[in-house]
Every structure is written in structure tokens, then in C-alpha cells.
Amino acid sequence: MKKLNHLHWLLILLLLPGCHNNNNQQAEQKFYTSGDYYSVPKYDVHIHIFTKSPYFPESCKKDNYRLLSVNVNAPDLPPVKEQQEMALYQAKKFPGEFNYATTFSVDDWNDLGWETRVLNYLKNSFDSGAVAVKVWKNIGMTLRDKDGKFVMIDNPRFDKIIDFIAKNKITLIGHLGEPKNCWLPVDQMTVKNDREYFKSHPEYHMFLHPEFPSYEDQINARDRMLDKHPDLTFIGAHLGSLEWDVDEIAKRLDKYPNMAVETAARISHLQHQAVSNHNKVYDFFIKYQDRILYGSDLEADDKTDSLKAFQTAHDTWFGHWKFFTSDSTLTDPDVTGSFKGLHLPKEVVDKLYFKNAQKWIRGLKANQP
Numbered sequence: 001m002k003k004l005n006h007l008h009w010l011l012i013l014l015l016l017p018g019c020h021n022n023n024n025q026q027a028e029q030k031f032y033t034s035g036d037y038y039s040v041p042k043y044d045v046h047i048h049i050f051t052k053s054p055y056f057p058e059s060c061k062k063d064n065y066r067l068l069s070v071n072v073n074a075p076d077l078p079p080v081k082e083q084q085e086m087a088l089y090q091a092k093k094f095p096g097e098f099n100y101a102t103t104f105s106v107d108d109w110n111d112l113g114w115e116t117r118v119l120n121y122l123k124n125s126f127d128s129g130a131v132a133v134k135v136w137k138n139i140g141m142t143l144r145d146k147d148g149k150f151v152m153i154d155n156p157r158f159d160k161i162i163d164f165i166a167k168n169k170i171t172l173i174g175h176l177g178e179p180k181n182c183w184l185p186v187d188q189m190t191v192k193n194d195r196e197y198f199k200s201h202p203e204y205h206m207f208l209h210p211e212f213p214s215y216e217d218q219i220n221a222r223d224r225m226l227d228k229h230p231d232l233t234f235i236g237a238h239l240g241s242l243e244w245d246v247d248e249i250a251k252r253l254d255k256y257p258n259m260a261v262e263t264a265a266r267i268s269h270l271q272h273q274a275v276s277n278h279n280k281v282y283d284f285f286i287k288y289q290d291r292i293l294y295g296s297d298l299e300a301d302d303k304t305d306s307l308k309a310f311q312t313a314h315d316t317w318f319g320h321w322k323f324f325t326s327d328s329t330l331t332d333p334d335v336t337g338s339f340k341g342l343h344l345p346k347e348v349v350d351k352l353y354f355k356n357a358q359k360w361i362r363g364l365k366a367n368q369p
């Protein structure tokens with residue numbers, strides 16, 4: 001056989017990439033399938049585990065999920081100290097797989113010692129391994145000062161606290177404001193999960209409380225807080241309460257380079273937008289692939305049956321996986337009309353479910369088993 005000279009080798013090398021492009025199998029491997037769900041490592045960065053039962057975190061291993069359990073200063077939940085105690089118990093039992101975001105109480109806002117107490121509480125949380133801090137919509141919606149005025153997140157009394165969080169390189173997760181639907185009558189809300197939530201929580205349905213701060217007031221206060229703390233790593237929970245239009249989220253992400261968003265309880269809004277404009281939602285996920293984290297807002301506590309809670313979690317997680325990975329036509333009980341799956345490339349899915357969590361919440365990486 002005639003020996004190959006340099007020119008032959010060069011020709012072979014030049015032709016090789018062409019062979020790759022024509023190979024269907026290679027092209028298919030750019031995307032995940034439903035079958036890949038169990039093997040791909042994932043984080044749910046917005047879940048509420050308020051129990052010491054090992055059942056839920058143990059079961060997560062099957063679905064390849066690691067958790068960030070988020071503590072909340074909400075009236076229908078156990079006190080924040082108790083939430084922290086449960087979180088620490090689980091974090092010790094499931095190192096690396098169970099992580100928690102601490103929070104702080106504003107119930108004693110009008111006491112002089114509030115700031116010092118909160119700083120001490122947070123210091124203790126960080127020393128114990130909390131990887132993030134959550135602030136909730138009570139700031140802006142229910143908390144009032146001595147004069148009866150609503151306290152918003154850009155209130156100067158929060159500055160010291162937020163500086164302390166930023167200095168410790170801890171991520172602040174903000175559920176501030178509500179979906180825009182909250183300011184509409186129930187029959188005008190775009191998705192069923194919002195209709196159901198506000199029907200059962202009239203105290204938070206702002207359409208019924210026109211004297212309370214407006215949607216714009218909430219968003220503007222959050223933005224002013226971000227203006228004051230440019231070094232803070234901030235994750236806008238629930239798509240930053242800008243769920244109604246991905247272009248609105250994009251504007252904030254462009255303006256605030258240290259801001260990311262997570263999807264908890266708002267995937268129906270993405271699906272709603274995908275009904276009429278699939279490409280717009282797809283393009284948003286491609287352009288901002290480094291800035292979006294997966295969160296669900298699922299819950300497990302001692303009041304609900306563990307088996308049922310996990311089954312619900314599995315079904316929800318799997319439904320979302322199909323929306324992000326497949327190109328099938330899908331429906332969801334919360335959404336009117338059908339929509340196509342986003343069919344995101346593997347590398348984007350890996351960022352959404354895993355890499356961005358470790359990037360935006362530094363402690364998650366440090367906590368790896």
C-alpha cells in the first residue's frame with residue numbers, strides 16, 4: 001500500500017469534522033431525553049423541608065436531586081429558630097445533599113435591638129453552614145413601622161444586614177413582591193396556580209387591598225436595594241416577581257450583573273408565554289443560560305404524608321424536566337392551551353439544574369460530600 005504523505009493526512013483531518021456533522025447519533029446526543037432524568041445530577045434550590053424525617057431527602061437520591069431547603073419568616077410556619085434546627089439536623093444527616101438557606105425574623109422590627117439580634121443570628125447561621133439567606137414578601141406587604149407605614153426592602157435599617165451578608169459572600173434570595181397577577185381580579189389571572197393561591201390567601205391578594213404598595217412599588221424597592229448593594233450576590237426567587245414577561249427579567253439581568261433568578265412556582269408562567277411565543281422563551285433561556293437556577297417550591301413537613309409529598313415532588317420534577325428537555329407538545333393543568341417543550345441543549349440544562357446553583361450559591365460547592 002502506498003504510504004500516506006503529509007498532504008493525505010491533512011485532507012483526512014479536514015474531512016473529519018464533516019463526518020461528525022452528518023452523524024445523526026452525534027446530533028441526538030446534544031439533548032437529554034426523559035430517560036436521562038435519573039442519571040443527571042440536579043439541584044432544587046427552592047424547596048421547604050420542615051421535618052426531621054429522613055424519608056424525603058433519602059428518596060431524592062433516586063431522582064438524583066440535591067436540595068436547598070429555604071427557611072421562611074411566614075406566619076403559618078414554625079418559628080425560624082425551629083426551622084433552622086430541623087435544617088441543621090438534615091444537613092448533618094445528608095452532608096452535601098441537604099443544604100439550607102437561613103432567614104431572619106422581622107417580628108421585632110420595632111425594637112431597638114433588632115439589628116444587633118439579626119446580625120448575631122445570621123453570624124450563627126453562617127457558622128453553622130447556611131449557604132444563603134432568604135427574605136420574604138412580608139417585607140413590603142405586611143411589615144409596618146411604628147407609624148403604620150409599610151417597610152420596604154430598601155429601608156436603611158436593612159443596609160447593615162445586607163452588607164454583612166455580602167461581606168460573608170453569602171447569597172441573598174429575595175421573594176419580594178408577588179406575581180403581577182396578585183394585583184388583578186382572580187378571573188383575569190393568567191395561570192391556575194395563581195388563581196388558586198390568591199383565592200385561598202385573600203390577605204395577600206393585592207387587588208383586594210388597593211391601599212397597600214403597588215406591584216411597581218415592590219419591584220422598584222427591590223431594584224433600589226440592588227442599586228445600594230452592587231457587591232451582593234442576589235437571586236430573585238420566583239423569577240424575581242417578573243414572571244409575566246421574560247423580557248422584563250432580561251432587563252434586570254442586564255442591569256444587575258450579580259443577579260440571577262430561580263424558577264420556583266413560576267414555571268407555569270414560562271409555559272403560558274410558550275403557548276403564544278415559544279421562541280421568545282427559548283431565546284431567553286439560551287441568552288441567560290448562566291443566570292437561571294431551577295427551583296420548585298415543593299414542601300414536606302410533619303403534617304403531610306412523606307410518601308405522598310415525595311410522589312408529588314417526583315411528578316412535578318419530571319414534568320418540568322420534560323418541559324426543559326423535550327420538543328414534544330405538552331399541557332399542564334395550570335396553563336390554558338398547549339405548548340412545546342423548550343428542548344434546551346444539554347449544556348444549558350446542566351447549567352440550569354446544577355452548575356448555576358454551585359456558581360451562584362458558593363457554599364453548595366464547598367458542601368459537596
Ligand SMILES: [Zn+2]
Nearest residue numbers: 046048264297
Ligand atoms: Zn417558597
